[in-house]
Amino acid sequence: MQLRLDFSVVLERWPLFLQGAITTAELALIATFAGFALGVLCAIGRRGASRPIAALCGAYVEAIRNTPLLVQLLLVYFGLSSLGFQLPAFGVAAATLAINVGAYTAEIMRAGFDSIPPGQVEAGECLGLTRAQLYWHILLRPAMEKVWPALTSQFVLLMLASAVTSQISAEELTAAANYVQSDTYRAFESYILVAACYLLLALLMRAGFWALGLALFPRRRRLGTPL
Amino acid sequence: MVSQLGLPHLQFLATGAMWTIALSLLALLGGGILGFALALCRVSPAQPVRLLSGLWVQLIQGTPLLVLMFLAYFGFPALGWRLSAFSAAGGALILYCSAYLAEIWRGCIEAVPRPQWEAAEGLALSRIQRMRHVVLPQAIRIAAPPTVGFMVQIVKNTSLASVVGFVELMRAGQIVNNSIFEPFAIYAIIAMAYFCLCWPLSLWSRRLEARHGGAARLAAAP
Numbered sequence A: 001m002q003l004r005l006d007f008s009v010v011l012e013r014w015p016l017f018l019q020g021a022i023t024t025a026e027l028a029l030i031a032t033f034a035g036f037a038l039g040v041l042c043a044i045g046r047r048g049a050s051r052p053i054a055a056l057c058g059a060y061v062e063a064i065r066n067t068p069l070l071v072q073l074l075l076v077y078f079g080l081s082s083l084g085f086q087l088p089a090f091g092v093a094a095a096t097l098a099i100n101v102g103a104y105t106a107e108i109m110r111a112g113f114d115s116i117p118p119g120q121v122e123a124g125e126c127l128g129l130t131r132a133q134l135y136w137h138i139l140l141r142p143a144m145e146k147v148w149p150a151l152t153s154q155f156v157l158l159m160l161a162s163a164v165t166s167q168i169s170a171e172e173l174t175a176a177a178n179y180v181q182s183d184t185y186r187a188f189e190s191y192i193l194v195a196a197c198y199l200l201l202a203l204l205m206r207a208g209f210w211a212l213g214l215a216l217f218p219r220r221r222r223l224g225t226p227l
Numbered sequence B: 001m002v003s004q005l006g007l008p009h010l011q012f013l014a015t016g017a018m019w020t021i022a023l024s025l026l027a028l029l030g031g032g033i034l035g036f037a038l039a040l041c042r043v044s045p046a047q048p049v050r051l052l053s054g055l056w057v058q059l060i061q062g063t064p065l066l067v068l069m070f071l072a073y074f075g076f077p078a079l080g081w082r083l084s085a086f087s088a089a090g091g092a093l094i095l096y097c098s099a100y101l102a103e104i105w106r107g108c109i110e111a112v113p114r115p116q117w118e119a120a121e122g123l124a125l126s127r128i129q130r131m132r133h134v135v136l137p138q139a140i141r142i143a144a145p146p147t148v149g150f151m152v153q154i155v156k157n158t159s160l161a162s163v164v165g166f167v168e169l170m171r172a173g174q175i176v177n178n179s180i181f182e183p184f185a186i187y188a189i190i191a192m193a194y195f196c197l198c199w200p201l202s203l204w205s206r207r208l209e210a211r212h213g214g215a216a217r218l219a220a221a222p
Helices: A014-047 A051-065 A069-082 A089-114 A118-126 A131-168 A173-184 A187-216 A218-223 B007-042 B047-061 B065-079 B085-111 B114-122 B127-164 B169-180 B183-220
Strands: none
Touching: A014 A051, A014 A089, A014 A131, A014 A173, A014 A187, A051 A089, A051 B183, A069 A089, A069 A131, A069 B127, A069 B169, A069 B183, A089 A131, A118 A131, A131 A173, A131 A187, A131 B065, A173 A187, A173 B065, A187 A218, A187 B065, B007 B047, B007 B085, B007 B127, B007 B169, B007 B183, B047 B085, B065 B085, B065 B127, B085 B127, B114 B127, B127 B169, B127 B183, B169 B183
C-alpha cells in the first residue's frame, strides 16, 4: 500500500484544534494554581506539629501518587454521578487534575522546605515571628526557588497528562483530535498535528515558567544561576 | 441483567492485573534497553549524536503518552500497518519509558565525579573500558532509587492501554462496571489494586534512596 499523507483536510479544521488547545491551557492553568496551593498547604501540614493532620496529608500524598490519574478521574466522574451528583466534565477534570498535581507538589515543596538551613528558621523564631509569618517571609520563596526546575517539570507533565481527561468527555486537545480523526478518517495526520500542538504548549509553558522564575526570584535574575 | 459483584468478577480483575504487570515488565525491559542506548548517545563525544538523541527525547517527553498510543493504534493502520492493541500499547509505552529512563540515566552518568573519568583516562583505558569498568558501575548505584521510582510511573501509565482497548486492570474494571454498574465500588477496587502494585515500589525506592542517598549526594558534589 502506498503511503500518502494529506494534512490539508485536517488543517482545515484548525478552529477545533485551537479551541481544544485553549481548553487544555485552561485546564493546565487552573490545575497548576489550585494544585500548587493545595500542595504547599499539604507540605506545611506534613511538617506541622499536629500528628493527625500530618498523617492525613501523608495519606493523601501516598494515595494519589500510587494510583493512576485515569482511575482517579473515572472514580470521581462516574463514582460521584452514581451517588447522585451531576457534575460537568470540565469541572471534574480541573478538580481531579488539581488534586493529582497537589500531591506531587507537596512532595517537591517538602524537599524545598527541608533544604532551608534550620538556622534561618531559628532566627525567625527569635524575632518572634508566628508560624504563618515564618512560612510566608522566610521559608516559602527560597524553597520555591530551590525546587523551581522540579516544579516546572511537574506542571508541564500535568499539562501533558490532561490529555487523559478526554476520556471523561472534557473537550480538550486530544478530544478535538479524536473528533477530527473520526470525521476525516485521517487518524495519523490528526494525532501528529495534536502531538505538535502539545509540544508547542510544553515549550510555551517552559518559557513561561522560566520568565516567572526570573520575575519571582531576583537573585536568579542578578546572578543568572540557580541557588 | 444486572448481577452482584462476585468471585468471577474479581477473577477477571485479577487476570487484568496480571496483564498490567506483564505490560509494565515489557515496558521496563524494552524501555530500559532503548533508554540505555539513548543515555549513552546523550553523553557521546560526537555532537550530532548528542543533539539527535536529545531532540528525540524532547519530542517524546513533549507528547502525552495517550497521544502516542492513539498514534500507534489508530494512526498506523491509516498508513497500512495494523497493530494489535497489545503491540500498540506496548510500543507506545516502550518509546515513552525509553525517553524518561534515558534522561534519568544520563543524569546518573553525569553525576559520577569528573575526577573518576579523568583518572580512568589517565590509566589509558579506552572509552568503552572507561564506561564499563569505571563510570557505569558507579552510575548504576546512583541510578537505582530514581529507576525504581520511575517503575511506579510505568505501572500507573499502563492504565492508558485501556483506552486503545487492551484488557488490563483498568479495562477489566470498566468491563465489569458495564455489567454490574457500580462505578464507585469498582473504581475504588481498581484504585486499591494499583495502590497495592505501586506502594511497595515506592517504599523500595525510598529505602534505596535512604541507603544510597548519602553516597549519591557525595558523588554529585562538585
